[in-house]
Amino acid sequence: MSAAGLSFAGVSWQAPRGPVILEPVTLDLPSGRVLGVVGPNGAGKSTFLRLVYRYLRPTSGSVLIDGEDIWAMRARDVALKVAAVLQEQPTDFALTVREIVDLGRIPHRFGFGRGDNRDIQVVDTVLERLQLAAFAGRRFGSLSGGERQRVMVARALAQEPSLLVLDEPTNHLDIRHQLEVIRLIRDLDMTIVTSLHDLNMASAVCDDILLLQQGRAMAFGTPDAVLADDTVSLAFGVLARRERLMPSEATLFTYQLHA
Structure with a gap:
C-alpha cells in the first residue's frame, strides 16, 4: 500500500x-x-x-x-x-509473540476467517525485520519492556x-x-x-x-525552521542552544535553566 x-x-x-x-x-x-x-x-x-x-x-x-x-x-x-504503536503495553497477554503480530492482519480478514498464506508471509517478514523470529513462540508477558515494544511495532507493520x-x-x-x-x-x-x-x-x-x-x-x-533556539527556549522554559557537529552536520541541542 x-x-x-x-x-x-x-x-x-x-x-x-x-x-x-x-x-x-x-x-x-x-x-x-x-x-x-x-x-x-x-x-x-x-x-x-x-x-x-x-x-x-x-x-x-x-x-x-x-x-x-x-x-x-x-x-x-x-x-x-492507519496503525498505531502506543506507549502503554499490556503485560498479561497469554498470547505468543507470533499471535500478537498476527493480530495486525485482522483488518485484512472478513468475519472470523483464519489467516491465509499471505498473512503467514507478512508475519514471517516482519518478525525477521524486527529480529523477533527467535521469540515467535514466547509468551508476550514474559518479554522485557524493550522486547514488547518491538513486538508492538511488528504488529503495526503486519497491518500494512x-x-x-x-x-x-x-x-x-x-x-x-x-x-x-x-x-x-x-x-x-x-x-x-x-x-x-x-x-x-x-x-x-x-x-x-x-x-x-x-x-x-x-x-x-x-526541523531547521521550527527548532530554532528562541522557539525551543520559549516552548520548554529553558535556555536552548543548537550546535552543528562536524563533519556530519548533525544537530546537538544543549539546555540550561534560566538564571
Missing part, C-alpha cells in the same frame, strides 16, 4: 465538560514524510496522535487521510490505512498501513534498539507521525516538526 497524505483542517479537542486540550490545528503532511510532534509534558502530543488514529473525535474540524475525513469512513477502512503512528517509540529501548528504530523509521515506505521527547532525535529523523505548547501549535515546518 502506498503512503498516505494527512491533513488537519482546524482540528481541536476539548474534554467533555472540561478544558480545551488542543486548540485548532491546521496542517498538511504530504505522503511519505515523517512528522515529529514535540513539546513539553502536557502540551497535547498524545491528544494529537489520538486524533490521527481515530481514538478521539475532533471537537471541531476534520482529520483527513488522502483527502477523506476519517470519521466519514468505516472503522475497518481506517484500520487498513499507509500511515503509522508511533507514540514515543524509543521508550524502554536500549541504545542499540533505539538506533534500530531510528533506522526503521527512515527506511519505512509510509507516512509516519511520531511523538518524541528527544529534540536531537527529532531533528535527525523527521522531515517536518509540529511544536506544541499548552495545547497550541507554536510552529510547523522543517
